[in-house]
Amino acid sequence: MADMVSTLAWPRITGIVSDLDGVVYRGKNAIEDAVEAFKAWQAERIPFCFVTNNSTHTAGDVVSKLRGFGLEAGEENVVTSAVTAAKMIRQTYPAGTRTYVIGAPSLKKAITDAELEITDKQPCVVVMGLDREITYEKLTIAVDAILKGAVLIGTNPDLLLPTQTGFEPGAGACLTAVSAAARVKPIIVGKPEVHMIEAALSQLGTDRASTLMIGDQIPTDIQAGKRAGLCSVLVTTGVPPIDDPSLLAPDFTVSSLKQIFLKR
Template identity: 40%
Template sequence: MNNYEGYLIDLDGTVYRGNEVIEEAPEFIKELKKRNIPYLFLTNNSSKSQDQISVKLNQLGVESTPENVFTSSMATAKYIKQMYPGARCYCIGEVGLFDALEREGITVTEEIDCDVVVMGIDRHITYEKLAKATLAVRNGATFISTNSDNALPTERGLMPGNGAFTSVVSVSTGVDPQFIGKPETIIVKEALQVLGTKPDKTILVGDNYNTDIKAGINSGMDTLMVFTGVTKFEEYESLPIKPTYFIQNLSKWFKK
């Protein structure tokens, strides 16, 4: 079961909770490096750039370079560049989203006369930002959201996620966005291109059944579920499609 050529590894709830490392994670990554197995941290977190996330991981004792990180913001920017070349985007989000859009050469505007409205988590959200997004979508702009996470695991507990903010615009306009992050296949396909491995030779590791594990299932990949974050072990029996493997924490995997 450990003969995979690549790993896609969730962060929030799998490697850390907020600003606290999950203690088994550093050794898990060291073992991957020891075995020369390529891996990519695959996160729905749109707020930080890959550089910022890599710095955080190293500060927590988890070995990382920016090239090890792939975020929903990066996937969103690549998707917009491919599907809507030359688009002018009204953006709600934090530095990670703006950084990703800039790196792909995408034009960001404050005008509601735009081609695309793109939403990522914004912990300084205002009514005016939501109002402008709503008006732009009503005017015909394509509606894209980095991820549908309604809750975000932190050291304080589960906090509102980007899906909760996105729902405000969606409910107001009656328009459902195109989500990019897990459990959608878009982010997984793009991550596999970066990692350079095929779906049937790669395993997706995560704690959240509705995002991580479903992303793997939707993409035809094997999945490894850990019970250190959102989905609890008590919920396992009721899961409609079971993950390929499940363990209590990452320390158990290479000992199997």
């Protein structure tokens, strides 16, 4: 693994794709070094786009949160797993497709905005995101629908989410339970898949060879970045790294985003 503070090994960077939870903030609290780093990159006119597996917030929610930390951003700077999931469903299924949703209001909004029908009656698709009001009944409806032929789609496989006091179960925890019970492999929308990374690259208009991917989780953020061909940086302000030799390693590991040296 490359030295974390080496200024010799850093590639030329023209754009940044970054995770949010555990990178820019933990729960409701900003990670000050990260906010300062993004402000500095913004002053240098380096474009960035945030990609979040968290489906509990709309792009507008994220923008409001970032502005509350003093970081200016627009909705065009945010790609969410909720909207990406809805777009992916519509690529295969027509308007009005019956869809059962386990998730926050933001995920349900994305589904209805895509002209899909939310119902628990004979759904063709089951979409699962983070649901802090999860019940056994919801899990039962999902499993039953899948066993009767519905497709299972997960916004992300994250097992843990960083909070201001520690960690909480992520969407992947319940997704794993449903997929195990129904004995199916879910279609994953968010990281480690590259769908959101590709959307961010399209938004940025930068070449992937000179675009940096920043994240705090090796199984999701780093794998997505590496699969998309981006130089990938692990920042240790979020979920603790796991030791899994089967996973692609980050190109750099830093404890603060201020350690990232951007050559133009």
